[in-house]
Amino acid sequence: MIDEIDSRLLTALQKNAHLTAQDLGDMLHLSPSQAGRRRQRLEAEGFITGYTARLDPARVGLHVQAFVQVQMATHAPDVVKGFATLVGTRPEVISAWTLTGEADYLLRVYCADLAALNRLIHQVLLPHPAVARVQSQIVMDQFKPDTALPT
Structure with a gap:
């Protein structure tokens, strides 16, 4: 269980993972050592699973985002x-989910261009013996960027 202070700490770290123990202590009205211990405990207990940098896809040459539904044969x-191993090895696939309904999997992918998306679908996914059907939706605009989880 987490208390209200832990919840505020998690919210703050989701907005800025660079916050120091001093910064967190100031925000939470704790000493830096108390804030640091809480952070370490939340990491050790698996509430915080890691820290990453969010990149601008276009700036790193990824101009096509798509959601790819996969139906298994x-x-x-x-x-x-x-199939799961294959998906796990593909850098274009940034997340994957198992679903209920017609599609068995939903893959979120970033590719340099439409030709790269086409290659991923036709040369990687469709040839897999477990795959019966692939359907893709190309993202035209992401009007709400990925955000923090509610805490």
Whole structure:
């Protein structure tokens, strides 16, 4: 369980992971050592799973974002495991979910251009023996950027 101070600490770190123990202490009305211990505890208990930098996709040459739905032809455990391994090795796939409904998986991908998305779909995903169908939706605009989780 987390208390209200932990919740505020998590909210602050989601906005700025560079906050020092001093910064957190000032924000939370704690000493830096208390704030630092709380942060370490939340990390140790798995509430904080890591720290990353958010990059501007266009600035690093990724101009196409798409959501790719994958419907499986078979759900044999070894074949599905192979598909999951394939998805895990592809840098274009930044997140993947197992779904209910018609599609079995939803992949969020970033590619340099439409040709790269086409190659991912036609040369990587569709040839996999477990894949029956792939449907993609290209993102035209992301009007709400990825944001912090509610705490």
